[in-house]
Amino acid sequence: MVQFFKSLPYHIKTAGKNLIRHFVMTLSASSAVMVTLVLLAAFLMIAGNISGFADHIEDEIRIHAVLSEDIVLDEQIAESQRLLEAMDGVKDVELSDKDHELKLWIAEKGEVFSMYEGETNPLHNAFFISVSDPSRIQEITEQIIALDFVDDAMYGGNSISQLVSMIATIRTGIVVFVVLLGILAIFLISNTIKMGIYSRTNEISIMRNVGATNLFIKMPFMFEGMIIGLLGSLLPCIVAYIGYDYLYTSMGGRLFTNVFALQPISPFIFQVMGILVISGMLVGMIGSLISTTRYLHWKR
Numbered sequence: 001m002v003q004f005f006k007s008l009p010y011h012i013k014t015a016g017k018n019l020i021r022h023f024v025m026t027l028s029a030s031s032a033v034m035v036t037l038v039l040l041a042a043f044l045m046i047a048g049n050i051s052g053f054a055d056h057i058e059d060e061i062r063i064h065a066v067l068s069e070d071i072v073l074d075e076q077i078a079e080s081q082r083l084l085e086a087m088d089g090v091k092d093v094e095l096s097d098k099d100h101e102l103k104l105w106i107a108e109k110g111e112v113f114s115m116y117e118g119e120t121n122p123l124h125n126a127f128f129i130s131v132s133d134p135s136r137i138q139e140i141t142e143q144i145i146a147l148d149f150v151d152d153a154m155y156g157g158n159s160i161s162q163l164v165s166m167i168a169t170i171r172t173g174i175v176v177f178v179v180l181l182g183i184l185a186i187f188l189i190s191n192t193i194k195m196g197i198y199s200r201t202n203e204i205s206i207m208r209n210v211g212a213t214n215l216f217i218k219m220p221f222m223f224e225g226m227i228i229g230l231l232g233s234l235l236p237c238i239v240a241y242i243g244y245d246y247l248y249t250s251m252g253g254r255l256f257t258n259v260f261a262l263q264p265i266s267p268f269i270f271q272v273m274g275i276l277v278i279s280g281m282l283v284g285m286i287g288s289l290i291s292t293t294r295y296l297h298w299k300r
Helices: 002-021 023-060 074-085 098-109 111-116 134-145 158-198 201-209 214-251 265-298
Strands: 062-067 090-096 126-131 150-154 257-261
Touching: 023 158, 023 214, 023 257, 023 265, 062 074, 062 134, 074 090, 074 126, 090 098, 098 111, 126 134, 134 150, 134 158, 158 265, 201 214, 214 265
Parallel strands: none
Antiparallel strands: 062 126, 062 150, 090 126
């Protein structure tokens, strides 16, 4: 292990020399990474904002639980809230007393119902309940309805369940697409590095003849791949920052309505840039490792 760290400066220096010596290969490999990372940058910005939209929508999905008419005392209401908060899957419980319920009713149905304000208010106290897992909202609603102190509970029915299912599908699609882009980048850089390896067959043969281990031979190529990945990520980072800054400013920070608020420039775009740099270096290293491992195995 000590010998490994001692040899790192040599490997890094060798990688730098080889990149300069084989400038065309370096440019070709960096361009391959660059194209892939531009696509990844665009997708990450879209996916990040879609995820933000989904989180906001999920936060707005709540169960409306109406209490029984005999639950009127503060102690009864507090005990009911405690029992609801203790339920598995319940994240937050917010009281909506009968006066607030009437205000919501008036806002939805019209001012004609303001005649019931005061002592004549026929509505019951209620709770708005947030859940930690929106996919369980129907199950939790059924459990709440079964409680003795609850008169009724509703969450929006099949339309909400379909919305939650659609959000889950979108998130799965995001993960799959990112993985596919990563595989594409590794394939492109692996093939490009492979051409560089074939152009240095004599150099590799000499190193093997003097007793160099496979790891010692692989290390410069792995560093080359990392540097190529780093170089290939620079332009996508610049494009991502300038492009998202322009989009955010021109759109006023939201897409049509506040429900679709865009992710703030900081720290979102810097997180995207960090992912691009790390992804570029990682796929460069993996691509180089795959190519050199295959070559050395074939030449064994």
